[in-house]
Amino acid sequence: MLLTAALVFVTDVLARLFGSNLVKRHFHLMLSALVLFGPLLSFWVSKYSIFANSNHYLYRKFLKSTWGWTCIFSGSFTLLLSTSARHPPSLLLRHLSRVGVVGLLWWGSQRILTLLEDAAGTCYEPITPDQDTQGTAFSAQPLLLLHEDQTKASCLRANMVWRGYEVSQDILILCLCCLQLVEEVSVFGRHLAQTKPLQRSSCGPLRFIFLLCVVLLTLWMFLLLCLLAHFPKFPSQQLGGALGYLGWRGLYQGWYRxxxxxGCPGLPEGHFSVTDIQKHSQ
Incomplete structure (x- = not known):
């Protein structure tokens, strides 16, 4: 009973927070400011910090599977919320399709960015100059032998040097997932407001998955801050953040409206559209 009461209290507070106009209208501005000014933290963070190691557990286990974790948690929350609202199967699938659309957007962005990076970059092989034939002025800088038939992935696997323009895909997917999670969980407060008092305590699984979504959002924000502070790459990280913002803007502020x-999944607020539910139940 104590754990249940704690879960109810925490989720009620978080539901009011994410359902407020302050978060819904200004979270993207806060995220944009973090991406723009986050690299300035590199002047204060310690290079000996455990998060300055690119092989840290959080980077290896979560960063490369950001979309997978977001898909599981946000999809589970949408599924339980639709089930709790007693939506018909057609309406349930339409709400779940928002997760699939973001996944397709991320998949397409990866393919396009990889092609652009391969086309705009060049692979070089470092060559150590011969100390007997080269002077000291040239020995300080190794020569580079050009390889024009290499992609970025094959070049890095061969321990060679890749030079070219790139967009940070890690920052892109972190920003996109943060914005999507905020959009999806922001309707939980409205769901609790429309639920009868006796039924609020019975939605324990929904409250628990909502709490997990908030924890996941906190983790993505923390990883985003670590990448910007410990591994600043200007302007590739800012370009990645801008593309993530544009993806969210085009979906949740454009198409879904x-x-x-x-032909349109609709906004998360569609869970509470009475006329929409009656239309699909007929």
Whole structure:
């Protein structure tokens, strides 16, 4: 009973927080400021910090599977919320399709950015100059032998040097997942407000998965801050953040605001549209 009461209290507070206009309208501004000014923290953080190691457990286990974790938790929350609201299967699938659309956007962005990086970059092989034939002025800088038939992935696997323009895909997916999680969980407060008092305590699984989504959002924000502070890469990280913002803007502030239907998944607020539910139940 004590754990249940603690879960109810914490989730009620978080639901009011994420459902407030302050978070819904200004979270993207806070995230943008973090991406823009986060690299300035590199002047104060210690290079001996455990998070300055690119092989840290959090980077290896979470950073490369950011979208997978976000898909599991946000999809589970949407599924339980739709089930709790007693949506028909067609409406349930439409709400779940928002997760699939973001996944397709991320998959397409990866492919396009990889092609652009391979086309704009060049692979070099470092060559140590011969100390007997080269002077000291040239021995300080190794020569580079050009390899034009290499992609970025094959070049790095061969322990060679890749030079070219790039966009930080880690920052892109972290920003996109943060913005998506905020959009999806922001409707939980409204769900609790429309639920009868006797039924609020019975939605324990939904409260628990909502809490996990908030924890995951906190973890993504922390990893984003670590990358910006310990591994600053200007302007590739800012470009990645801008693309993540544009993806969220085009979906949640553009396409999803059209008339809901099979051609448009609709906003998360569609969980509470009475006319929309009646339309799909007929």
């Amino acid at each position: 059209l008339k809901p239907g099979w």
